[in-house]
Structure formats: C-alpha cells, structure tokens
Amino acid sequence: MAFQFWKKKKDTDPAVQATDAAVESPSATQDHEELVAVDLPKRSARNAIKSIFSRIKFDVENLELIEDTLIQADFGLEAASEIVSKVKDLAKSRAAKTNQELRQILIEVIAQGLEHPAKALNLSSGATPYVLLVVGVNGVGKTTTIGKLSNWLAQGGFRVTIGAADTFRAAAVDQLATWASRAGAKLVKPIQEGQDPAAVAFEATEQAVREGADVLIIDTAGRLQNKSDLMDQLGKISRVIEKQVKIAEVLLVLDATTGQNGLTQAKAFTQIANVTGIVLTKLDGSAKGGIVYSVQRELGIPVKLVGTGEGIEDFSFFDAAEFAAGIVGLEEA
Amino acid sequence: MFGNLSDRLVETFKNLRTKGKLSPADIDTTLREIRRALLEADVALEVVKSFVTAVRDRALSDEVSKALNPAQQVVQIVDDELVQILGGEQRKLVFAKTAPTVIMLAGLQGSGKTTLAGKLAKWLKEQGQTPILVAADLQRPNAVNQLQVVGDRIDVPVFAPEPGNGVGDPVKVAKESIKHAKQKMFSVVIVDTAGRLGVDKELMAEAKAIRQAVNPDEVLFVIDAMIGQDAVNVARAFDEGVGITGVVLSKLDGDARGGAALSVSSVTGKPIIFSSTGEGMDDFEQFYPDRMASRILDMGDVLTLIEQTQKSFDEASAREMAEKLAKDTFTLDDFLDQMQQLRKMGSLKSMLAMMPGAGQMRNQLENFDEREIDRTEAIIRSMTKAERLQPKILNGSRRSRIAKGSGMTVTDVNSLVNRFEQAAKMMKTVAKGGVPQMPGMPGMPGMGGGFIGGRGKQKDKKKGSKSGNPAKRAAEDAGRTLGEKPTGGSGSSFGLGQ
CATH class of the missing domain: 1.20.120.140 (SRP54, nucleotide-binding domain)
Known part of the structure; x- marks a missing residue:
C-alpha cells in the first residue's frame, strides 16, 4: 500500500493556501501553487508481528479458545467475546469448517474492527506547518517515536521542526537532540530546565511558521492520565499552538504491553487533547497491543503508526489487514 | 489504585x-x-x-x-x-555481609528503571547508606546523561566512565564500578542496565553477563503496573534469562488496576519488594503483600494508615482523649484539637483513600474540600470558652453571633454542632465497647482509643484491618456497602460523605 502525501514545492508562493490537491496539481505552473506527490519510503510491520494462534488448530468446536487467546493479547474481555460471536455467525453463514477458512474469518473480523477511513496521517490539507502533537503516559516511547517519524518524513522530503516541550524528564531534551540530528530536523529547545512547556510549544510553533517548515512535531512530557494538573498543562500546550496554527494530529503513543489501562489512557487524553490517532509502539516484543481494538471500538480512534524496534527505520504505517493476519497467522497449525 | x-x-x-x-x-x-x-x-x-x-x-x-x-x-x-x-510476608532488601551491596536493575524499556534507580538511591541514603549509581545502560540515547541528571538531583554520585549511545562495554563498566565502589567506600552499588524486550536474546545475554560480572545481592526486576497480559511472558523471560531476586512495581499511582502485581508474583514466585509511585524522588515505598491484598478487596490500607497516624498522633494525648471519652467530658475544644492532630498526618484525601470501604466514597473524596477544616476551626474559635465546654448552651442568638464572627452562616454553625454531637455519641460507644476500632477513622478518637490497645494484636495478624471476627467484619462491610453510615459515623463528623 502506498502512502502518498502532497507537499508544496519550495519555490512557489507560500502565501497561497493549497486547497484540493487532486484538482490543483495536474495543471500547476511555475507561478501557481504546485503540489508534488511525496512518497514516504515504503515500510511494513508484517514480519514484526508474531502469531498468537500458531498452536491452535481451528475447528468449529473449539472457537471458545479464540476468546482466551484474544484476552491474552490484551483485546479485553468484551472485545474478545464480541469477536468470537462474530466469527461464529460468519462461520455458520458461510458454512466454514476448515482451519484455513476459520482463520480467514477471524482475520477478517479483527481487520474490520480496526479499519478506519482516516487512518493516514493528516498531512495533505496544504495548510503547513502540519502540527503533530505527541502525547502519552511515561515510558511508552514518545521521544523515540518522534525521532523515527521525523527521520521518515525527512526522507520523504519534508522539512521538519521539533519542539522539545518535555521540560520535565531528566535529559529528555538531549535525547531528542540526538534523534533530531540523526534525522536532520530542527530542534526548538527550552531556554532553561523546567521551563513552562507551553512556552516552548509556542516558540516552536512561531519558529516553524516563520521558517516555513512542512511539519512541526511537539514532544510532551509523559504524564499519567489521572494527574489532573499535568493534564491541564497539556490542554494549555494545545491551546497555545492552536492560537497560531491548527493542530493536524494529536497522536497518543501507546505501548503494546499496555493492558486494559490503555483504554482509560485513551479516554483521558481524548478528553483533554482530542486525540486523532494512536501510535502503537514496541510491537516487536511478545506483546500484541490488542487494547487498540478496544480503543477503536469504544472511542473510534484509529491506529495510525506502529513502532517495531529500536532502529530508526523500525516504524511504519498501520495496516489493519496486515496486523490481523500477523496476529492470527495464516500457516497451518 | x-x-x-x-x-x-x-x-x-x-x-x-x-x-x-x-x-x-x-x-x-x-x-x-x-x-x-x-x-x-x-x-x-x-x-x-x-x-x-x-x-x-x-x-x-x-x-x-x-x-x-x-x-x-x-x-x-x-x-x-x-x-x-502476592508472596505472603513482606520481604526486605537483602544487604551484603561485607560492603558494597550490589543491586542490579533490569526491566523492559520504559518500565522506569532509571527514575527508579534514583528513588532507590535516595531511599538508601536516607537509611544511612552511601549509594553510588552505575550507568550501564549504554544503549538508549542519553540514558547515561539522564542518570547523571537524576544523580545530581538527589546528590548521589554516578559512575559513568562511558558516554553511552551505543559506545562502551556495559559489562566492563559494571565490573569496574565494583572496584571503584570498594576503593571509595561506597556501601551500595546500584547498576542501571539497558532496557530490553523480553524476547531480545542479545540484550538478555548482556544482562546475564553483567550479572555474572558483578555478582549482585539483589537483581530487581522493574515492571510497569500498567502492563497487560504480557506481564507473565516478560516476567518469565527475565526470571529465566537473567535470574531475578525481587520485583519493583513502578507507576503504581496511575489508575492502573495493577493486576501485574498478581501475575508476576504468581509466575515467578519472586516477592515484590518496592512499589514506586509518582514522579517525585520520594514517591517510593516498601511493598506489603498483605496490605495490597486488603486493598484489592477494598479492606483499605489500614496498617499504613496506622503507621502514619502513629508518627504524628502523639500517644499521650490519645490516651488522655480515651479517658475523656470514658468520662464523657468530650468538648468542642477536644474536637478541634483532634482535627488539628489529624491535620498533622497530611492530606486528608490521601489518608481517606486508604480507608476500608473508601472505594465507595472515591468520587466524594475527589470533591472533598480540605478547607472544610479551616471553616470548622473558624467556627469553633468564634465561640466563648463556656460555649466550647458546654455546647448545650448554644441558643439562637449565640449561634448567630458565632456565624457572624466566623464569617459563616447559622446553618453552618448548626451543622457543625450536629456533627459534634454525633461524633461525641459515636466516640462514647467506641470508648466503652471499642467495637468499630478502625472504621471510625475520620472521627479520630475511634483510632486514638482503639489502636493503642489493639495494635500489637493487629500487627501479628495478617491483616488487622477490622474486627478479627469474620462475621462481625461482614456486618461492618455490609453496612458500609449498603450505603449506611459506618458504625463510626465519622464520615459525617468532618463534613464528609454527604
């Protein structure tokens, strides 16, 4: 699957706001807005996900086993029983009996639950800089995600600025600086440790606008969702950004090992910062991140990106069918 | 939690x-x-x-x-x-017979190892130890730097001969740190290792090598309280791969239900030694399995509460209070006095959260206004000495004067007097029969009178939270869950639980 984005060519008039890319681009001339299709390098998470069902040989009698397995992948009790009952219905209506047929149905059901019309990153409205606000609890991999994402965007020809609004964690800014230099992105740092993160976010936005950056990524400090003062601070950060530019995406980073608390996190962050997408990290471990199914089921927030390792390129778009196929596994048991 | x-x-x-x-x-x-x-x-x-x-x-x-x-x-x-x-008895940290004691930290990425290293070092320092932190996480960008910042913050030296970011041999660093610690007479060495994924054989091998190199007294496995079903796989992988001696539960202050605690203990059979909450360097405490079990069953963390109470509630005045109760001379002055004692223990909210049955009140607790106590104090201070000793003489005109003096309304004064009467009545019961020892907590006298006599006994038992008699406890629980006022009636004494 190709992910194409539209990007203004640098020698055009920046004042002209791009409207609909599809209409504009074919007839563009030197004087007008010219939109260039940017292909982000293709990536796939296919090999990173290991099946959890490899030991089960499916048949119509043992479908209950699916529920247990899904629970073990953190899908949650309700989602798991819902999936099982859908699989049963489909199996009946299609008279599916073989292991292969039943696997296919399960893949279908899971993939369907994770499909979403807005699963691509919102980087095509033309209103640059596209601001990506990255939020999440402590230790889920926000900073690493930003490093990987900015590198990827830079490879696709985007000019990236990063705002280091995590002014709390020891050495967070240095960590981000390391990533930024690897990715060739600009970094807006706090003037002093412990500075108001909203001030950093404001300055970063100002600079990104002034320098005509394509994408501005704002890193925020990890915060547990039940700390109301920290959550308020996040609200402030998003407000000061929106004073200058509309935020394109609020990405909630979820660790694949997170259990049912992931849903609580998604709810709390959505309430404060209107989360538009999930980044599922650490998918290369033994955890499967099944909680994202519940998150989308209850809140309608899609997974947009997945992190699959420690390397700067271990990062890709989320593909529901691929994810489902990876979890269920196609091979015979 | x-x-x-x-x-x-x-x-x-x-x-x-x-x-x-x-x-x-x-x-x-x-x-x-x-x-x-x-x-x-x-x-x-x-x-x-x-x-x-x-x-x-x-x-x-x-x-x-x-x-x-x-x-x-x-x-x-x-x-x-x-x-x-959860491991039955509480397990304390093991120290080496001859210094330095070596503690190695292992865990997944993002489980909170580096922050925890700092908290542990600070805690040890407060116990009179001289800890040193060792930066053996040479993988994650700026992990070494982060540890140094943490060390500075708590004023504990950091042994970091290598810059990290993929440069340097962590096994060598760990080995040298022990030599260094011996030379410089540090009593505890805390080795922070690179985070890893349970399945990563290479990093797991590195952790094993570090373990062999430093021969630690404790290998503490740090795990995020918010982890889901994967907790068992991760715990097993670390237990088999590195060999752990204990567990630290981190980020326990989120609203995670903390099932990982059960999973990890059950699968590895290794005790949870510490739990770490919050972002401050002090948010760190020893783990008590029995209390955690009580918490799960919503029996409240009464023992922790008692410990805190004992720290600040001085025994002599508690005994005096008990005597007063028995003689039925409990006055508004005593009432005020108690509230001030209560204050010394810290935030009421955090204390009440440890109470049995607090689950039911959690929402009310969130909305509880600590300034309520200030207002009560203002009202009582606006009374004359005679009024405080004999609240019965408070007629309409006196009440209206007190309301004006304290900037409150007559209704507020009335409700305070009512609460005082309820509290006095309840405490009399307690003093005589001592029935609801703990649950009466917010009406402190229940505790004051109750725990002095009862404490030793409670400590011996697994959970001395409430009446040792199951039937009696059931009655108490039933009352509470059905939304009746606890026998201690106390929630109301300070204007809570309306």
Whole structure:
C-alpha cells in the first residue's frame, strides 16, 4: 500500500493556501501553487508481528479458545467475546469448517474492527506547518517515536521542526537532540530546565511558521492520565499552538504491553487533547497491543503508526489487514 | 489504585452476603464475576484460571458449608489466596555481609528503571547508606546523561566512565564500578542496565553477563503496573534469562488496576519488594503483600494508615482523649484539637483513600474540600470558652453571633454542632465497647482509643484491618456497602460523605 502525501514545492508562493490537491496539481505552473506527490519510503510491520494462534488448530468446536487467546493479547474481555460471536455467525453463514477458512474469518473480523477511513496521517490539507502533537503516559516511547517519524518524513522530503516541550524528564531534551540530528530536523529547545512547556510549544510553533517548515512535531512530557494538573498543562500546550496554527494530529503513543489501562489512557487524553490517532509502539516484543481494538471500538480512534524496534527505520504505517493476519497467522497449525 | 477491582469484588460479595447458604451455583456466579474483575484488572489469564480453581476448590469444601457465615468465608478465602500469590510476608532488601551491596536493575524499556534507580538511591541514603549509581545502560540515547541528571538531583554520585549511545562495554563498566565502589567506600552499588524486550536474546545475554560480572545481592526486576497480559511472558523471560531476586512495581499511582502485581508474583514466585509511585524522588515505598491484598478487596490500607497516624498522633494525648471519652467530658475544644492532630498526618484525601470501604466514597473524596477544616476551626474559635465546654448552651442568638464572627452562616454553625454531637455519641460507644476500632477513622478518637490497645494484636495478624471476627467484619462491610453510615459515623463528623 502506498502512502502518498502532497507537499508544496519550495519555490512557489507560500502565501497561497493549497486547497484540493487532486484538482490543483495536474495543471500547476511555475507561478501557481504546485503540489508534488511525496512518497514516504515504503515500510511494513508484517514480519514484526508474531502469531498468537500458531498452536491452535481451528475447528468449529473449539472457537471458545479464540476468546482466551484474544484476552491474552490484551483485546479485553468484551472485545474478545464480541469477536468470537462474530466469527461464529460468519462461520455458520458461510458454512466454514476448515482451519484455513476459520482463520480467514477471524482475520477478517479483527481487520474490520480496526479499519478506519482516516487512518493516514493528516498531512495533505496544504495548510503547513502540519502540527503533530505527541502525547502519552511515561515510558511508552514518545521521544523515540518522534525521532523515527521525523527521520521518515525527512526522507520523504519534508522539512521538519521539533519542539522539545518535555521540560520535565531528566535529559529528555538531549535525547531528542540526538534523534533530531540523526534525522536532520530542527530542534526548538527550552531556554532553561523546567521551563513552562507551553512556552516552548509556542516558540516552536512561531519558529516553524516563520521558517516555513512542512511539519512541526511537539514532544510532551509523559504524564499519567489521572494527574489532573499535568493534564491541564497539556490542554494549555494545545491551546497555545492552536492560537497560531491548527493542530493536524494529536497522536497518543501507546505501548503494546499496555493492558486494559490503555483504554482509560485513551479516554483521558481524548478528553483533554482530542486525540486523532494512536501510535502503537514496541510491537516487536511478545506483546500484541490488542487494547487498540478496544480503543477503536469504544472511542473510534484509529491506529495510525506502529513502532517495531529500536532502529530508526523500525516504524511504519498501520495496516489493519496486515496486523490481523500477523496476529492470527495464516500457516497451518 | 486497585479502585476498580476492589469495587467490583465488593459488588460481587454484596450479592453473596444476603445468602444464608451457598449453592454451588452461587459460588460459580461469584467466581465468574471474580474472573471477570481480575481479567479487567489485567491479571494474566493463566493466573486468573489457577486462582479461580483454587478458590472454587476451597469454597466447595467443608470449610465453607460448615461455616457460620458462608459468604464471608468465601471472601476470606479470596483474601487468603490473594495474599498467598502476592508472596505472603513482606520481604526486605537483602544487604551484603561485607560492603558494597550490589543491586542490579533490569526491566523492559520504559518500565522506569532509571527514575527508579534514583528513588532507590535516595531511599538508601536516607537509611544511612552511601549509594553510588552505575550507568550501564549504554544503549538508549542519553540514558547515561539522564542518570547523571537524576544523580545530581538527589546528590548521589554516578559512575559513568562511558558516554553511552551505543559506545562502551556495559559489562566492563559494571565490573569496574565494583572496584571503584570498594576503593571509595561506597556501601551500595546500584547498576542501571539497558532496557530490553523480553524476547531480545542479545540484550538478555548482556544482562546475564553483567550479572555474572558483578555478582549482585539483589537483581530487581522493574515492571510497569500498567502492563497487560504480557506481564507473565516478560516476567518469565527475565526470571529465566537473567535470574531475578525481587520485583519493583513502578507507576503504581496511575489508575492502573495493577493486576501485574498478581501475575508476576504468581509466575515467578519472586516477592515484590518496592512499589514506586509518582514522579517525585520520594514517591517510593516498601511493598506489603498483605496490605495490597486488603486493598484489592477494598479492606483499605489500614496498617499504613496506622503507621502514619502513629508518627504524628502523639500517644499521650490519645490516651488522655480515651479517658475523656470514658468520662464523657468530650468538648468542642477536644474536637478541634483532634482535627488539628489529624491535620498533622497530611492530606486528608490521601489518608481517606486508604480507608476500608473508601472505594465507595472515591468520587466524594475527589470533591472533598480540605478547607472544610479551616471553616470548622473558624467556627469553633468564634465561640466563648463556656460555649466550647458546654455546647448545650448554644441558643439562637449565640449561634448567630458565632456565624457572624466566623464569617459563616447559622446553618453552618448548626451543622457543625450536629456533627459534634454525633461524633461525641459515636466516640462514647467506641470508648466503652471499642467495637468499630478502625472504621471510625475520620472521627479520630475511634483510632486514638482503639489502636493503642489493639495494635500489637493487629500487627501479628495478617491483616488487622477490622474486627478479627469474620462475621462481625461482614456486618461492618455490609453496612458500609449498603450505603449506611459506618458504625463510626465519622464520615459525617468532618463534613464528609454527604
């Protein structure tokens, strides 16, 4: 699957706001807005996900086993029983009996639950800089995600600025600086440790606008969702950004090992910062991140990106069918 | 933290309490609820299964059918099993006979190792040790730097000969750190290792090599309290791959239901030694399995509460109070005095959260205004000495004067007088019979009088939270869950729980 984005060519008039890319681009001339299709390098998470069902040989009698397995992948009790009952219905209506047929149905059901019309990153409205606000609890991999994402965007020809609004964690800014230099992105740092993160976010936005950056990524400090003062601070950060530019995406980073608390996190962050997408990290471990199914089921927030390792390129778009196929596994048991 | 799990179990048991006799079907219904509650709290499926089986076996045995109150007996069994899984007794940190003691930290990426290293070092320092932090995480960008910042913050030296970011040999660093510690006479060496994924053989091998190089007294496995079903895999991988001696539960202050605690203890059989909450360097405490089990069952963390109380509530004045109660000379002055004692213990909210049955009040607690105490104080201080000694003389005109003097309304004064009368009455009961020892907490005298005599006994028992008599405890619990005022009536004494 190709992910194409539209990007203004640098020698055009920046004042002209791009409207609909599809209409504009074919007839563009030197004087007008010219939109260039940017292909982000293709990536796939296919090999990173290991099946959890490899030991089960499916048949119509043992479908209950699916529920247990899904629970073990953190899908949650309700989602798991819902999936099982859908699989049963489909199996009946299609008279599916073989292991292969039943696997296919399960893949279908899971993939369907994770499909979403807005699963691509919102980087095509033309209103640059596209601001990506990255939020999440402590230790889920926000900073690493930003490093990987900015590198990827830079490879696709985007000019990236990063705002280091995590002014709390020891050495967070240095960590981000390391990533930024690897990715060739600009970094807006706090003037002093412990500075108001909203001030950093404001300055970063100002600079990104002034320098005509394509994408501005704002890193925020990890915060547990039940700390109301920290959550308020996040609200402030998003407000000061929106004073200058509309935020394109609020990405909630979820660790694949997170259990049912992931849903609580998604709810709390959505309430404060209107989360538009999930980044599922650490998918290369033994955890499967099944909680994202519940998150989308209850809140309608899609997974947009997945992190699959420690390397700067271990990062890709989320593909529901691929994810489902990876979890269920196609091979015979 | 276990809020949701305990609330669920309480809800389940409420249905049981109304039954005189339990049929196998009743037990199965309850067990289904327990299974559900535990799964939603992220306890691993295999642990849930064996837990439920164990409870079922015991619940169907004679011990229940012959018990006076079978429902209560089931609660007791669940509690027993929880304590057993969580490791039974509290386990303290092991120190080497000859310094330095070596503590190695291992865990997944993002589990909070580096922050925890700082907290542990600070805690050890406060215990009179001289710790040193060792930066052996040479993988993650700026991990070394982060440890240095943490070290600076708590004023503990950091041994970091290598810059990290992929440069340097962590095994060599670890080895040298021991030499360094011996030379410089540090008493505890805390080795921070690179985070890893459970399946990463290479990094796991590195951790093993570090372990062999430094021969640690403790290998503490740090795990995020918010982890889901994968907790069992991760814990097993670390236990088999590195060999752990204990567990630290991190980020326990989120609203995670903390099922990981059960999963990890159950799978590895290794005790949880510390729990770490919050972002401050002080948010760190020793882990008490029995208290955690009580918390899960919403019996409240009474022992922690008592410890805190003892620190600040001085015994002499408590005894004096008990005597006053017995003689029925409890006045508004005493009432005020108690509130001030209560204040010394810290935030009321955090204390009340440890109370038995607090799950039911959690929402009210969130809205509780600590300044309520200030207002009460203002009212009492606006009274004359005679009025404080004999609240009975408070007529309409006196009340209106007090209201004006304290900037409150007459209604406020009235409600305070009512609360005082209730409290006085309740405390008299306590002083005479001592029945609801703990639950009466917000009406402090209940505690003051109660725990002086009862404490030793309570400490010996697994959980001295409430009455040792299961039937009596059931009655208390029942009262509370049905939304009646606790016997201690106390919630109301300070304007809570309306």
